[in-house]
Amino acid sequence: MKKLIYIASLFFILSITTNTSVFAQCTINDATDCECLNPNETDCDLLPDIQLSWFGILDVSDGPSEYPQTGAGSDNGRLRISASTPNDGVGPLTVRGVDGNGWAYFICGDDTIIETDPSSNLSGYYCDDSDEPARQITFQRIYHRNSDGTMSYYDRMAGSMTYHPTHGHNHSDDWGVFTLRVADENEPNPLNWPIVSDGAKMGFCLMDYGTCGTGNGSTYYGHCRDENRYSPDYLELFPEFDDGSNGGNIKLNSDYPNFGLGGGNYGCSPIEQGISAGWLDLYGEWLDDQWINLEPGICNGIYWIIGEVDRNNDYLESNEDNNWTAVQVELTQQLDGTGYSIEIVTDQDGNPNICDGETITLNPSSFTAEEYLWSNGETTPSIEVNESGEYSLTTVSACGEGQSQAVTVLVNPPIEIPIVNDVTIQMGESATLNASGNGNIIWQNENGDFLGEGTEFISEPLYENTTFYVVNEDVLVQAPATLSTGALEHEGSSDYSGSVYNGGLLFDCIQTFTLNSVKVYADEEGERTIELHNADGDIINDLLVNIPATNNDGYIIDLNWEITPGDQYLLTTNTQMNNDNFGDNNPMLKRTTDGLPEFPYSINNILTITEGYYDGGAQASTGSSEDYYYYFYDWQINNDWGIGGSSCLSDVVSVNVFVNNNNTVINENNNTWLNIYPNPANNQLNIIFNNAINNNTIILFDHLGKVCDNIQVQNIAAGGKITIDVSNLSSGLYFIHLINDNISLKQSFTVNK
Numbered sequence: 001m002k003k004l005i006y007i008a009s010l011f012f013i014l015s016i017t018t019n020t021s022v023f024a025q026c027t028i029n030d031a032t033d034c035e036c037l038n039p040n041e042t043d044c045d046l047l048p049d050i051q052l053s054w055f056g057i058l059d060v061s062d063g064p065s066e067y068p069q070t071g072a073g074s075d076n077g078r079l080r081i082s083a084s085t086p087n088d089g090v091g092p093l094t095v096r097g098v099d100g101n102g103w104a105y106f107i108c109g110d111d112t113i114i115e116t117d118p119s120s121n122l123s124g125y126y127c128d129d130s131d132e133p134a135r136q137i138t139f140q141r142i143y144h145r146n147s148d149g150t151m152s153y154y155d156r157m158a159g160s161m162t163y164h165p166t167h168g169h170n171h172s173d174d175w176g177v178f179t180l181r182v183a184d185e186n187e188p189n190p191l192n193w194p195i196v197s198d199g200a201k202m203g204f205c206l207m208d209y210g211t212c213g214t215g216n217g218s219t220y221y222g223h224c225r226d227e228n229r230y231s232p233d234y235l236e237l238f239p240e241f242d243d244g245s246n247g248g249n250i251k252l253n254s255d256y257p258n259f260g261l262g263g264g265n266y267g268c269s270p271i272e273q274g275i276s277a278g279w280l281d282l283y284g285e286w287l288d289d290q291w292i293n294l295e296p297g298i299c300n301g302i303y304w305i306i307g308e309v310d311r312n313n314d315y316l317e318s319n320e321d322n323n324w325t326a327v328q329v330e331l332t333q334q335l336d337g338t339g340y341s342i343e344i345v346t347d348q349d350g351n352p353n354i355c356d357g358e359t360i361t362l363n364p365s366s367f368t369a370e371e372y373l374w375s376n377g378e379t380t381p382s383i384e385v386n387e388s389g390e391y392s393l394t395t396v397s398a399c400g401e402g403q404s405q406a407v408t409v410l411v412n413p414p415i416e417i418p419i420v421n422d423v424t425i426q427m428g429e430s431a432t433l434n435a436s437g438n439g440n441i442i443w444q445n446e447n448g449d450f451l452g453e454g455t456e457f458i459s460e461p462l463y464e465n466t467t468f469y470v471v472n473e474d475v476l477v478q479a480p481a482t483l484s485t486g487a488l489e490h491e492g493s494s495d496y497s498g499s500v501y502n503g504g505l506l507f508d509c510i511q512t513f514t515l516n517s518v519k520v521y522a523d524e525e526g527e528r529t530i531e532l533h534n535a536d537g538d539i540i541n542d543l544l545v546n547i548p549a550t551n552n553d554g555y556i557i558d559l560n561w562e563i564t565p566g567d568q569y570l571l572t573t574n575t576q577m578n579n580d581n582f583g584d585n586n587p588m589l590k591r592t593t594d595g596l597p598e599f600p601y602s603i604n605n606i607l608t609i610t611e612g613y614y615d616g617g618a619q620a621s622t623g624s625s626e627d628y629y630y631y632f633y634d635w636q637i638n639n640d641w642g643i644g645g646s647s648c649l650s651d652v653v654s655v656n657v658f659v660n661n662n663n664t665v666i667n668e669n670n671n672t673w674l675n676i677y678p679n680p681a682n683n684q685l686n687i688i689f690n691n692a693i694n695n696n697t698i699i700l701f702d703h704l705g706k707v708c709d710n711i712q713v714q715n716i717a718a719g720g721k722i723t724i725d726v727s728n729l730s731s732g733l734y735f736i737h738l739i740n741d742n743i744s745l746k747q748s749f750t751v752n753k
Contacts, residue, residue, distance in 0.1 A: 026258050028092075028143055031151040035257040037090050037318050043147040046091030046261065047318040050275065052176070052309045053223040054231035054247065054325040056084030061285050064305065068333040069296055073552065074491075079197070079292040079329070080285035083176055085204070085309050086212060086224040087275040088251070089318050092262025094141040094274040095172060095206055100155055104270075105137040107160065126498045126620055133498065135160040135173065136270065140315050143261070159314030161270070170270045175204040176283070177308045180292050180329075188238045190306045190326040199292035205268035208279045211253050223280055224251040233328035253278050288493030298334045299399035305329050335399040342393055342404035352407055353476045355648035356414045359386045362393075362407060369395035369402070385409050415439060415650035418472045422656040427739065428697065431459040431657040437472040437650070444469045444652075445704060459657065460707045463699060463737050463744070466657045472650035479645030482516060486601045486609055486635040489554065490521040492594045499584035500619040503591055503630030504572025507609040513640070515561045518571075518632040519554040521590040522547050526581045528589070529574035530557060535567055542574070547589070554633060563607075570613055571632055585617050589631040597629040603637070673745055676736065680752035683727040687736070692718045699737040700724065708734065726751055 026034035036044035057064065060082035067075040087093055098104045106113045108127035113134070127134045140158035143151060161170040180197040187193060212224035225248030235242040253259050255278075262276030275281050283290055292305070305327045313320055343365040346352055354360045362374075363382030374383050375392045385391060390406040418437035425431050434456050435441045443451040446467060451457065457468070486505075497503060518530075525548045532541040541561045548555060563569065573587040582588045591612070601609040612628035614621075675688045687698075693716050700709040708729060713722060726734075729751045736747045 026261055027151070028153075028262065029151055030149075031143075031145040032149040034145045034151070034261065035090060036145060039257075042145065044145055045316075046143045046145055046258065046277075047089050047316060048087050048091055048093035048275065048277070049089035049318045049322070050085055050093055050309055050315070051088050051225075051228040051322055052307045052325045053084045053086055053225070053228050053280070054234075054327050055222040055225070055228075056220075056280075056282065057081055057305060057307065057325070057327045058231075059222065060084065060282065064329055065285055066294075066329075066331055066333050069294070075291075077294045077296065079180065079199075079294055079305075079331075080290055081178060081199075081292065081305060081307075082283065082285045082290065083178075083307060083309075084209075084220070084223045084280050084282040085176075085275065086228070086280035087277055088224065088226070088228075089277055090256075090258045090261070091143050092266075092274050092276045093206065093315060093317075094143070094262060094266075094272065095158070095161070095315070096139045096141055096155065096272045097136050097161060097170065097270040099139055106134040107137065108134055126500070126616075133162055135162050136170065138172065141272075142316060156316065158316070159312070161273075170268060170273070171205050172273070174312060175206070175309060177311050178292055179306050180294070181304050181306050183237060183302075183304055185237060188241070190234075190304060191308070191324060193304065193306065196298060196303065197292050197295050199289075204281060204283055206266065206273040206275055207268055207281055208262070208264050208266045208274075208276050209282045210280055211259075211264070212256070212278050212280065213252055214254070215252065218252075220280060220282075221252075222250055223282075224278070225249060226251060227322070229322055229325050231325065231327050234326045251278075294331070294334060297397075297399075298331065299397075300331050300334050300336055302328060302330050335397075335402075342395060342402045344391070344393060344404050344407045346407075351477050351646050352409045353412060353646065354386075354409070355412055357386075358411075359384045360409060361385075362391055362409075364393060364395065364404070369397040371396040375406070387411060412474065412476065412648050415472050415474050415648050417650045417653050418470045420470055420653055420655040422658065424658040424660060425462065426660050427463050427744070428461050428699075430461050431466075433457045433459070433468060433655055433657070435470050435653075435655070438474070439650075440473040440475065442471050442473055442649075444471070447704065449704065460701075460705070461699070461710075462657055462659050462705075463739065465659055466705065468655050468657065470653045470655060473647050474649075475645065475647045477644075477646040479642040480639055482636045483603055483606075483639045483643055484634055484636055485603050485607065486518070487592060487597065487629050487633050489519070489552075489633055490590045491592050491596045494593050495521075495523075495590040496588065497586060497591060497614065497628070497630075498616075498620070499582075499586045500616045501614045502573060502575045502578060502585040502587065502617070503615075503628065504570050504613045505609050505630055505632055506611050506613050506624055507569050507571065507607055508567045509563050509565050509569060509607050511606050511641075512562065512564050513606055514638040515559050515563055516636040516638060517556050517558050517560075517634075518636075519556050519634040520547060520631055521550050521552075521554045521633070522588060523549055523590075524582065524588045525549045526588070527577065528581070528587045529577045530559070531570075531572050531574055532561060532563070533570040533572065535569070556634075572613065572615075573631070575615070575617065585615070585619075587631070591631055592629040593627055595627075597626060599626040599629075601635075603643070606641070607637070609635070673743070674738065674747065676747060676749055680750040681726050682752065683725070685724045685726050685749060687722050687724065689716045689720045689722075690718060692716065692720075693740060696738055696740045698724075699739070700726075701735055701737065702729075703733040703735075 065080040067078045069077045138159050138161050139155040141153050141155050143153045160173045178199040179195045181193040181195050184193050210220045213221045227248035230241050232247050259278035264276045266274040308324045310323050344362050345365045361384050373394045388411045390408050392406040393404040395402040418435040420435045442453050443457040527546050530543045531539050534540050545557050575585050578587045599611050611624045611626045612630045613624045677686050696713040698711040701707045731751050731753045738745050
């Protein structure tokens with residue numbers, strides 16, 4: 001069962017004494033041969049002393065691995081590092097996920113959930129409002145040597161652990177923290193040095209990975225020392241801390257009087273994990289989150305990796321002041337201090353061609369300098385240009401002097417206006433208009449709406465004088481056939497949510513578009529059904545697809561779905577098929593979290609992906625959040641709007657169509673010929689004729705002049721009525737135009753749906 005309490009009230013100490021001293025030894029059950037930190041004492045806490053090995057950072061995988069800012073894929077701009085944490089204390093670091101009664105405590109928001117069922121699976125415990133594993137409160141077990149040689153212990157609340165689905169086990173939260181810093185020769189404490197790049201707060205599964213060794217041929221020889229803070233490079237900078245050991249005296253298993261206390265077999269259990277005395281844990285640079293993110297624009301040169309273990313002092317140790325180490329590293333794949341290249345970018349999507357009268361902004365990409373000098377004499381970080389020519393940039397920064405390649409800006413000459421002629425037609429005829437020009441001729445109405453393109457344009461039938469507008473277009477850059485939105489690719493290490501969750505993406509459609517394809521990532525091959533739901537939960541499109549196990553390139557699913565305007569669409573997968581193929585609701589497709597999603601993802605005035613959606617079915621909660629990006633990456637849609645293209649337009653030219661009208665024109669305010677009702681109309685419009693008429697044409701058109709219906713009316717007596725179906729018309733203003741051999745009258749009405 002579960003109980004709900006508040007975390008502030010959750011603190012207690014357990015003390016249990018055992019006496020099983022049949023043999024003289026030092027175990028968690030028998031303290032006969034256990035030594036205190038002070039050998040003269042016989043009654044003491046046997047505390048751990050966790051260090052961070054400078055030698056481990058430099059030795060494992062031949063030291064840190066540096067990657068450039070581009071060209072390294074997911075490792076772009078990373079400094080990958082390994083870390084080992086030896087226990088130099090007289091007791092084990094024992095971290096338990098349950099208290100002395102076997103109860104587990106999980107943090108969910110401001111509350112703490114108590115799980116009292118000893119048969120519960122504590123790995124992968126989830127809060128009701130999240131698809132992330134809950135933080136599990138941990139307890140440090142402190143072993144105590146009693147003066148009579150018996151062993152006792154007490155538990156104290158200390159930190160938390162979290163289940164990591166990609167590793168399949170629990171990590172102690174914020175165990176290791178790594179930063180890249182610049183040394184301050186006047187400050188011996190490296191924790192006060194300036195930070196130039198940060199790394200992740202690394203959670204470790206605490207385990208007995210290996211022993212300190214028995215000699216110089218041992219696997220981890222050199223990791224365990226009596227002093228691990230001061231690497232040889234650090235001691236060159238601050239020789240006053242050198243005790244002659246040049247980085248601490250190496251310790252072997254035999255140097256630990258209580259070697260192996262803890263058992264030497266701690267693993268990644270959610271019940272108990274830890275590091276025994278004289279043992280160490282190790283996390284290699286090849287694992288998730290084992291890196292520092294190098295800032296763009298950082299210079300090559302000498303820096304320092306500053307590592308901290310148990311930074312928050314969650315765990316009680318015999319020495320709380322030695323939980324850091326400082327290791328020197330040289331960067332060689334970043335900006336070169338002897339000269340570096342600068343990329344110039346523009347505010348025109350990289351296109352340096354502009355139209356007459358326009359300006360373009362040039363600026364360096366992802367770089368900050370102390371001094372800027374442009375080839376036109378400007379000294380600002382960015383410049384606005386409205387003249388053709390070559391432009392380049394020279395900068396001065398801590399990395400030295402940088403020089404850009406020249407960018408050629410072309411200001412195109414004015415576009416010639418098209419040549420047109422006015423025309424005259426009879427009432428009810430279509431006008432054929434012609435224009436000539438060097439580019440693409442575009443026809444518009446008085447509201448600027450696109451009507452057509454080409455040298456010839458044929459209008460709808462016209463019943464009054466009408467003006468059209470023409471421009472000449474010169475295409476500089478052809479628009480791409482498709483547009484992309486959504487997260488481009490999967491990122492991060494938290495690949496999968498809990499198995500009970502089926503996720504998806506919520507999005508709004510502003511204009512009709514065709515969703516051509518999406519990309520997914522999976523470690524497990526199998527069939528999934530991709531579904532598109534509307535806001536009411538109805539499935540309006542689905543597709544069965546066999547998705548293979550993918551590499552980092554992912555797998556593209558072709559959809560070709562036309563999506564019409566509406567809010568809160570959901571792109572997801574079929575839950576039942578997921579259960580049939582993968583044993584639970586989760587489709588086993590990768591998602592992105594850990595602060596990496598950047599909602600909303602939009603193509604302006606077309607669609608917006610608003611947030612992730614998760615459904616735990618009957619087992620957990622349902623909700624939505626901007627913290628989770630589920631499954632569907634790199635949306636490709638048809639580019640029906642010419643977005644991304646570039647063109648120059650001429651001045652607008654008007655062309656007039658004059659309509660001959662020999663009939664008597666009756667003003668709407670003086671109309672006694674007919675009455676219409678209801679007004680506003682909904683599905684039907686009735687017309688009552690007050691006078692007898694013969695051979696009439698009734699034209700129904702909208703406020704833009706577009707003809708919606710054309711009705712021929714014969715021999716209507718005075719008082720006669722006809723009914724027009726307007727159910728297919730959208731809400732708005734419309735007109736009825738009655739024409740015969742004698743009169744021409746216009747009457748307005750509205751449709752209100």
